[in-house]
Amino acid sequence: MLNFALSDEQRAMRDSVRAFLEKEIIPHEPQVLSNERAGRPGMEDEQIRDLQLKARRSGFWGIATPAEYGGADLGPVMTAIVTMENGRTFVPFRFGGSADNILFEGTDDQKAEYLVPTIEGERRSCFALSEPDAGSDARRIRARAVPDGDDWVIHGEKTFITNGHRADFAIVFANTPETATAQAGVTCFLVDRSHGWTSHPIPTMGDMNAAGLSFDAVRVPSRNVLGSVGRGFELAMQWIGRGRWVIPARAVGASERMLEMAVSYANTRRTFGQPIAEYQAIQWMIADSHVEIESAKWLTLYAAWREENGIDGRHASSVAKLHGSTIANEVADRVMQIHGGMGYTKELPIERWYRELRVMRIYEGTDEIQRRTIAKNLLSGQVRLSDIGGVLR
Secondary structure (H helix, E strand, C coil), rough: CCCCCCCCCHHHHHHHHHHHHHHHHHHHEEEEEEECCCCCCCCHHHHHHHHHHHHHCCCCCCCCCCEEEEEEECCHHHHHHHHHHCCCCCCCCCCCCCCCCHHHHHHHHHHHHHHHHCCCCCCCEEEEECCCCCCHHHHHHHCEEEEECCCCEEEEEECCCCCCCCCCCCEEEEEECCCCCCCCCEEEEEEHHHHHCEEEEECCCCCCEEEEEEEEEEEHHHEEEEECCCHHHHHHHHHHHHHHHHHHHHHHHHHHHHHHHHHHHHHHHCCEEEHHHHHHHHHHHHHHHHHHHHHHCCCHHHHHHHHHCCCHHHHHHHHHHHHHHHHHHHHHHHHHHHHHHHHHCCCCCCCHHHHHHHHCCCCCCHHHHHHHHHHHHHHCCCCCCCCCCCCCC
């Protein structure tokens, strides 16, 4: 018999995370809205860092980071649950103590120079894969790196790189030629800003912190190759694959919080002598939103469960990412409609979520890419509809 219940430990962790967020993070929401209305950042980096350290003192550090690096190593399912809780607030806060999953593939020296300082919050990374002509089709990247003695020289442009203007090192993917010891292909490099790359912010409709990165004959020592020369594409897919169930987890949290706002407003807002909750149009929007949120929640947890149990979760993650990103945008639209004119103002966070959630349908694999992947798995027979959840053979 299937058991959908959380364990006592999981329930206690979820409740503790929720209590911390309600006490320490959510009270900052009015400040974030006020700052953004004034054209200032929602929160300064120092404020976020202080909150992360406060969370660390409460035991929330490195949710998915292995214990040997000081993390809690809670596993994918609990990470998804914590991410859902964190998604319930629009304060730009994330629990500290984490690092890009592919940094754990580094050498001992690379771990000491990049991984450990990133976990401790002393360094900040960015994942530099996308280019002006290579977004979802990552195999079309044009950036190149050529060997020169004991170094590699990188030329190229990257775009829409999250945190690219703030990072002090970039995880860069570039084409490399065939060498005496490696095949031609994409190679991953750890490139410090001090090596010479530059960045410029890209204004977006949401708080994505996107940037363009330029590499003009940037020289990188060979010891900064992450993994093997010519084998970087696998690392890129490993990084992207994890995000495909983390993103819908955030979407679920935001959607739940917005629906709570809609329920509260519908019960108190009166028109023509009665609460708008009495109108069928409002009831249907609330009911549809609840059904969609619940379905996205279980699809996300299922994808995380597959990863936690060492089962191929690529198809399940694509399903969760597509559905979670889509329903979050639908819920935001309905909640704004329920609030009417007030929902459209910057006095409430709904319009902010409306803008923020839109990017979920674009990054880490667009809706169209997810549909293409899902359809190809079904049409090729790799996934069988008769199997629970779909199974990649």
